[in-house]
Amino acid sequence: xxxxxxxxxxxxxxxxxxxxxxxxxxxxxxxxxxxxxxxxxxxxxxxxxxxxxxxxxxxxxxxxxxxxxxxxxxxxxxxxxxxxxxxxxxxxxxxxxxxxxxxxxxxxxxxxxxxxxxxxxxxxxxxxxxxxxxxxxx
Amino acid sequence: xxxxxxxxxxxxxxxxxxxxxxxxxxxxxxxxxxxxxxxxxxxxxxxxxxxxxxxxxxxxxxxxxxxxxxxxxxxxxxxxxxxxxxxxxxxxxxxxxxxxxxxxxxxxxxxxxxxxxxxxx
Amino acid sequence: xxxxxxxxxxxxxxxxxxxxxxxxxxxxxxxxxxxxxxxxxxxxxxxxxxxxxxxxxxxxxxxxxxxxxxxxxxxxxxxxxxxxxxxxxxxxxxxxxxxxxxxxxxxxxxxxxxxxxxxxxxxxxxxxxxxxxxxxxxxxxxxxxxxxxxxxxxxxxxxxxxxxxxxxxxxxxxxxxxxxxxxxxxxxxxxxxxxxxxxxxxxxxxxxxxxxxxxxxxxxxxxxxxxxxxxxxxxxxxxxxxxxxxxxxxxxxxxxxxxxxxxxxxxxxxxxxxxxxxxxxxxxxxxxxxxxxxxxxxxxxxxxxxxxxxxxxxxxxxxxxxxxxxxxxxxxxxxxxxxxxxxxxxxxxxxxxxxxxxxxxxxxxxxxxxxxxxxxxxxxxxxxxxxxxxxxxxxxxxxxxxxxxxxxxxxxxxxxxxxxxxxxxxxxxxxxxxxxxxxxxxxxxxxxxxxxxxxxxxxxxxxxxxxxxxxxxxxxxxxxxxxxxxxxxxxxxxxxx
Numbered sequence: 001x002x003x004x005x006x007x008x009x010x011x012x013x014x015x016x017x018x019x020x021x022x023x024x025x026x027x028x029x030x031x032x033x034x035x036x037x038x039x040x041x042x043x044x045x046x047x048x049x050x051x052x053x054x055x056x057x058x059x060x061x062x063x064x065x066x067x068x069x070x071x072x073x074x075x076x077x078x079x080x081x082x083x084x085x086x087x088x089x090x091x092x093x094x095x096x097x098x099x100x101x102x103x104x105x106x107x108x109x110x111x112x113x114x115x116x117x118x119x120x121x122x123x124x125x126x127x128x129x130x131x132x133x134x135x136x137x138x
Numbered sequence: 139x140x141x142x143x144x145x146x147x148x149x150x151x152x153x154x155x156x157x158x159x160x161x162x163x164x165x166x167x168x169x170x171x172x173x174x175x176x177x178x179x180x181x182x183x184x185x186x187x188x189x190x191x192x193x194x195x196x197x198x199x200x201x202x203x204x205x206x207x208x209x210x211x212x213x214x215x216x217x218x219x220x221x222x223x224x225x226x227x228x229x230x231x232x233x234x235x236x237x238x239x240x241x242x243x244x245x246x247x248x249x250x251x252x253x254x255x256x257x258x259x
Numbered sequence: 260x261x262x263x264x265x266x267x268x269x270x271x272x273x274x275x276x277x278x279x280x281x282x283x284x285x286x287x288x289x290x291x292x293x294x295x296x297x298x299x300x301x302x303x304x305x306x307x308x309x310x311x312x313x314x315x316x317x318x319x320x321x322x323x324x325x326x327x328x329x330x331x332x333x334x335x336x337x338x339x340x341x342x343x344x345x346x347x348x349x350x351x352x353x354x355x356x357x358x359x360x361x362x363x364x365x366x367x368x369x370x371x372x373x374x375x376x377x378x379x380x381x382x383x384x385x386x387x388x389x390x391x392x393x394x395x396x397x398x399x400x401x402x403x404x405x406x407x408x409x410x411x412x413x414x415x416x417x418x419x420x421x422x423x424x425x426x427x428x429x430x431x432x433x434x435x436x437x438x439x440x441x442x443x444x445x446x447x448x449x450x451x452x453x454x455x456x457x458x459x460x461x462x463x464x465x466x467x468x469x470x471x472x473x474x475x476x477x478x479x480x481x482x483x484x485x486x487x488x489x490x491x492x493x494x495x496x497x498x499x500x501x502x503x504x505x506x507x508x509x510x511x512x513x514x515x516x517x518x519x520x521x522x523x524x525x526x527x528x529x530x531x532x533x534x535x536x537x538x539x540x541x542x543x544x545x546x547x548x549x550x551x552x553x554x555x556x557x558x559x560x561x562x563x564x565x566x567x568x569x570x571x572x573x574x575x576x577x578x579x580x581x582x583x584x585x586x587x588x589x590x591x592x593x594x595x596x597x598x599x600x601x602x603x604x605x606x607x608x609x610x611x612x613x614x615x616x617x618x619x620x621x622x623x624x625x626x627x628x629x630x631x632x633x634x635x636x637x638x639x640x641x642x643x644x645x646x647x648x649x650x651x652x653x654x655x656x657x658x659x660x661x662x663x664x665x666x667x668x669x670x671x672x673x674x675x676x677x678x679x680x681x682x683x684x685x686x687x688x689x690x691x692x693x694x695x696x697x698x699x700x701x702x703x704x705x706x707x708x709x710x711x712x713x714x715x716x717x718x719x720x721x722x723x724x725x726x727x728x729x730x731x732x733x734x735x736x737x738x739x740x741x742x743x744x745x746x747x748x749x750x751x752x753x754x755x756x
Contacts, residue, residue, distance in 0.1 A: 037220075073283035073376075080276060086324075090262075093269040095325035129231055136238055158440075165429060174429055182436055188443050215446075218395055222439060225402045229432050232406055236413060236425045243418040252422055
């Protein structure tokens, strides 16, 4: 399989666009369907495709196991940290209205950070799940 | 006749209850651990439908205030079920991971064979 | 300090959550353990402050994200959940020193950091269920605690731990899903998820939607009963408790089932009971009959159990029967008895399972026939076990006597002779199974392979001694437990229709 030139070249061509699409879904989440969950799964899908075509080693060069496993708590930390930022600035936990100069901008910024956290955690979780199941088979 | 009409008129609930019972039946009746998990997932999916269906109003739009629209669908069930789906995925992943480990430890995923091996040991 | 004060309800949940995340990032056993210990010791301080505040000034409401209830998620603390918070965090704090050696021995190097991460997540979930005033939020926390407890159980040293964890996963998920179905029906009827708002809106909705509300009540009852191990739904419990790492068993026995009981009490007395007259439904009779069955049958099974941990697990099922009996009887004395027994049983069972863990740490077995005469080799451990075991029986002078006394007064006060009789009968059976263990560990000659066995190190002994002394202390000074429990049950019963 890994010797098939069409698959190899095709995958190489498509990989950056998958990541770009993930970022599009991530940032378009403010205005339409999309957001951290979907973008995270698409990002993880890119790593999975890479691993299927070029092997686990190639995938783990780009997304090392230690990094992926640390991304899971890191994303939640970003989410919870955003909530705590509101708490430190004198409002209740997860109140984003104080994060910027006026409440609407604060909410936008808060949700942006939360979605970034979701992206990190979801892509980390999905990739880690894939690694865990693949490595068991050896 | 009226009972039948009521059933047809509320076909969404019929589908929900059918999925619910089918899922629960698979969990109880099947001995294979993977099949149990599939049944569990179907069971959970039926609950997603239970929440989502009543939230949709035919002709309703997203609840964004605009003079052109007066009928809105309720978005809250979607948010709740998004959470429930994530929980469901996490449960399924953990369940499958456990099945992989059980398969490594016992060499089978059939519940009665596993229990038999434990009884011998 | 004053800036932190109003945020205590959310910090109670947030600090364990941050602990779990940092433990997951650190990935090294010693820092993770230090972190888990620090979090476990800070949590009871917050819980104590909340309890003090609630007793002084009445319920606290905290609005997540600044969104006012019923639209936003509300954390609502009253005397009942403050008591449960103190219990859960205190159990976690006391047993934490035991974890280091026991977990290193049973779970193994390399997995310790994830173990503490999962423990902190489980603690987060349990505390979250307790503080939240939102029915769906309670489900999310329920699943956080459940998923992490499946992992904790699966980390047991025996391969049977995997299957037990899987069975618990299936049963627990069915339970949680039943709970969500119940909440969904309530949401369809009332359009709200806030517990206080539900209580206010269910009453007016009763006339038109009584069938949906009864169905919701049934689903919620079955769902939570699966999690708390009410008698015919307890089948996951003995294996999960028996094959989980000993420390996990002590933690879960002291906290997880108790929090599920709290949730049941919350639904009966703060939601359904306020909105509708529960005496119109046969719900109390069902609960009482199942509780009595639990008290008799599970105790009898415990008598014939060959493994110490399984014996204690069946005893847990029986003791949960006492608690649900008090909930079913629903008068002042009985409900107080149930709430006191939640605290007392949690502390006793944690002590007993820790003792089983200490025995396993030294003797590498918990099979009763191999434990002959171990009391002479590990005198302090077995002495603590004996005290907690006597508490289980309900010997006067131990905390178990207090809760059973209240339950007895409640049963007789309600004119129910059968429950009163079963309380006595079940205590006698408890005397048999505890006595059987005590006979084996104290009276018999130690076998040769137990010659080198001794009491465990101080870090394991200390939690054990503290918990068993608590069993005696709470049997003498009942102001803390019975006083607060009776305050809580007055509030709960006062709202009933």
